[in-house]
Amino acid sequence: MKNIYRPIESVIEDIKQESPNITTYRFRPKEPLTFAAGQFVELTAPGVGEAPFTPSSNPNVTETMEITIMDVGTVTHALTKMKVGDTVGIRGPYGNGYNMADFDGKEILIMGGGVGLAPLRSLILALFDDIDRYKKVSIRYGARTPEDVIFKDLLPEWEKMKNTEVLLTIDEPAPNWSGKVGVVTVLLDDLPLLTTVDVEGLPFSAETAVACVCGPPIMLKFVNIALLEKGFKPENIYHSMERNMSCGLGKCGHCMMGELYICKDGPVMTAAQVASFEDPF
Amino acid sequence: MKEVFIGRENLLKLIGRWAKNQRVYVPVTFDIMNNPETPDYELVKEEVPDKLELHGACPAQSPKTFLFYAREVVAKYPSSDPEASVEAPATIVVGPRACDLDGLEKFDKVYWSTKHFTEEYDDPFYIEKRQNTVLVSVDCTASKETCFCTMMGGKPYVDDGFDLNISPLKSGYILTSGSDKGEKLLEGSDDLFTPVDSNHKDERSRSRASVTAAVERQNAQYAVDVAHDKHELGSNEAAWAHVTQNCVGCGACNRICPSCTCFLLVDQRAEGGYERTRNWDTCLSIGYARTGGGGNSRPNLPQRLENRIRCKLEYSRDRYGAVSCTGCGRCIDVCMGRIDMREAIKHVVTEMAKA
Numbered sequence: 001m002k003n004i005y006r007p008i009e010s011v012i013e014d015i016k017q018e019s020p021n022i023t024t025y026r027f028r029p030k031e032p033l034t035f036a037a038g039q040f041v042e043l044t045a046p047g048v049g050e051a052p053f054t055p056s057s058n059p060n061v062t063e064t065m066e067i068t069i070m071d072v073g074t075v076t077h078a079l080t081k082m083k084v085g086d087t088v089g090i091r092g093p094y095g096n097g098y099n100m101a102d103f104d105g106k107e108i109l110i111m112g113g114g115v116g117l118a119p120l121r122s123l124i125l126a127l128f129d130d131i132d133r134y135k136k137v138s139i140r141y142g143a144r145t146p147e148d149v150i151f152k153d154l155l156p157e158w159e160k161m162k163n164t165e166v167l168l169t170i171d172e173p174a175p176n177w178s179g180k181v182g183v184v185t186v187l188l189d190d191l192p193l194l195t196t197v198d199v200e201g202l203p204f205s206a207e208t209a210v211a212c213v214c215g216p217p218i219m220l221k222f223v224n225i226a227l228l229e230k231g232f233k234p235e236n237i238y239h240s241m242e243r244n245m246s247c248g249l250g251k252c253g254h255c256m257m258g259e260l261y262i263c264k265d266g267p268v269m270t271a272a273q274v275a276s277f278e279d280p281f
Numbered sequence: 282m283k284e285v286f287i288g289r290e291n292l293l294k295l296i297g298r299w300a301k302n303q304r305v306y307v308p309v310t311f312d313i314m315n316n317p318e319t320p321d322y323e324l325v326k327e328e329v330p331d332k333l334e335l336h337g338a339c340p341a342q343s344p345k346t347f348l349f350y351a352r353e354v355v356a357k358y359p360s361s362d363p364e365a366s367v368e369a370p371a372t373i374v375v376g377p378r379a380c381d382l383d384g385l386e387k388f389d390k391v392y393w394s395t396k397h398f399t400e401e402y403d404d405p406f407y408i409e410k411r412q413n414t415v416l417v418s419v420d421c422t423a424s425k426e427t428c429f430c431t432m433m434g435g436k437p438y439v440d441d442g443f444d445l446n447i448s449p450l451k452s453g454y455i456l457t458s459g460s461d462k463g464e465k466l467l468e469g470s471d472d473l474f475t476p477v478d479s480n481h482k483d484e485r486s487r488s489r490a491s492v493t494a495a496v497e498r499q500n501a502q503y504a505v506d507v508a509h510d511k512h513e514l515g516s517n518e519a520a521w522a523h524v525t526q527n528c529v530g531c532g533a534c535n536r537i538c539p540s541c542t543c544f545l546l547v548d549q550r551a552e553g554g555y556e557r558t559r560n561w562d563t564c565l566s567i568g569y570a571r572t573g574g575g576g577n578s579r580p581n582l583p584q585r586l587e588n589r590i591r592c593k594l595e596y597s598r599d600r601y602g603a604v605s606c607t608g609c610g611r612c613i614d615v616c617m618g619r620i621d622m623r624e625a626i627k628h629v630v631t632e633m634a635k636a
Binding site: 001002003004005006007009030031044045046047048049050051070072073075076087089216217242243244246247249250251252253254256257258259260278 | 367
């Protein structure tokens with residue numbers, strides 16, 4: 001029988017520092033390993049352990065996989081010690097991805113907080129591959145300080161994409177920052193909504209617009225409230241749920257939330273799916 | 282189905298014959314800690330231990346110990362071999378009770394997906410052991426104070442799902458085969474059996490009825506039929522805090538539970554590289570739901586005990602179609618805070634009804 005716990009050897013091909021504590025690694029798995037935007041993998045730091053990550057690279061690129069990692073725990077810290085040419089392990093992919101067929105012809109709001117923009121990047125790149133299918137892609141991203149902003153070199157490129165806008169905010173005022181200041185929900189204050197004001201350019205129709213949210217649990221909680229207030233439908237708000245999956249296979253129990261396994265029923269879950277939980281985030 | 286009667290001496294001989302070809306575990310009484318009442322499993326070596334004890338209620342441990350090891354290597358890496366290497370020697374476990382077989386149902390659902398669903402994640406380490414293990418179940422001839430199988434929709438004896446069943450009587454045992462695997466255990470040993478007569482059957486019926494009545498009687502005060510009433514326990518904070526008063530979060534209840542399936546994967550250095558072990562885990566530990574950034578969806582102990590009990594009664598029912606508490610009472614037996622699952626359920630259900 002197939003061993004569901006075996007990691008596939010993957011070689012580190014490139015390491016890029018994104019911020020003081022966030023790094024993007026490019027891996028080349030020795031066996032075929034593909035994923036859909038929103039799915040996650042279990043990444044092994046050899047001898048240290050595994051942790052779940054949603055890749056940050058384009059799912060349409062199948063030879064390599066990028067994962068953008070913040071140094072917060074044992075596994076992520078062990079990875080910071082690794083070099084180009086070193087070998088890690090990857091298992092997966094697991095869980096569901098975004099239901100992208102459902103995004104056709106719609107406005108897509110992408111809300112990222114901190115390292116939460118990393119998993120969303122794989123979705124953004126998948127959307128860019130087929131940008132004509134979507135009415136609008138609005139990327140709204142909040143980081144703690146200007147240094148903490150990840151994909152600094154990519155954001156201006158993304159802004160040049162057709163039908164795409166990029167809005168940034170940082171939590172506290174900082175020298176040399178002329179952009180918005182405040183937690184990420186401030187980027188929703190002036191969200192143009194077709195149902196309220198018809199703003200010139202690319203308004204949002206709250207009835208049909210889709211929101212994809214990823215960030216710390218506290219951010220998900222408040223963005224969820226704000227989007228529902230704006231008139232987004234619960235079934236159109238996709239959250240990346242954060243739990244510490246040990247197996248990713250619907251067995252170990254660590255990610256259970258009520259009768260749901262975040263590793264199988266998630267990690268992408270709509271506000272409608274989690275509505276019955278008192279505090280799902 | 283084959284049904285035969287066997288005396289004690291001959292049963293020891295029969296088990297001895299089984300032990301020639303495979304590993305056989307039997308429940309025996311130990312003279313340790315001045316507490317010989319609860320038998321535990323012992324591997325049959327040269328001779329079948331004469332302290333073999335099949336009367337009474339369930340053994341100290343459930344058969345999960347034999348099918349889902351407390352710690353087991355599940356992968357060695359780096360490796361390009363997609364196949365799992367599983368050690369699953371032919372094994373016979375004599376002694377599981379009806380509650381234990383109920384507990385394995387949850388394991389089958391979680392680890393043997395294709396038996397129940399059409400999902401891709403079959404666990405080779407569980408399945409191969411399960412396939413190579415014959416379960417010889419035993420009727421309970423008495424109940425412990427902590428038994429409450431009837432409250433969970435169970436019974437102190439099995440009707441189905443067993444390979445071979447033993448019904449202990451005063452003068453011997455009735456052996457009943459329930460599968461091909463079980464029937465095989467009786468093959469070639471006709472010299473040890475006599476026919477089952479109506480007196481044997483009457484004695485078995487009386488014994489089963491009297492143990493069932495005893496379990497029902499001792500649980501009447503709790504008056505909560507969880508399996509059938511479909512109670513929602515809900516997240517009544519004060520009620521759960523009350524239930525948790527004496528909990529220290531040790532997780533003994535998780536480990537002894539016949540239907541606790543959770544684990545944690547742990548990696549370490551090993552010869553030739555690294556190895557990954559699968560270890561029993563406990564949802565009562567603070568680290569269980571902790572995430573990398575320091576988040577924790579259940580930071581407080583009452584939330585964790587609530588999760589454990591609701592997992593048994595509600596989440597398992599909603600996910601897998603059956604309550605997974607089997608009423609074996611082992612969690613009560615091992616709890617150093619003397620938390621009684623039945624009292625906990627009754628308290629929370631009563632408080633919910635008030636709210």
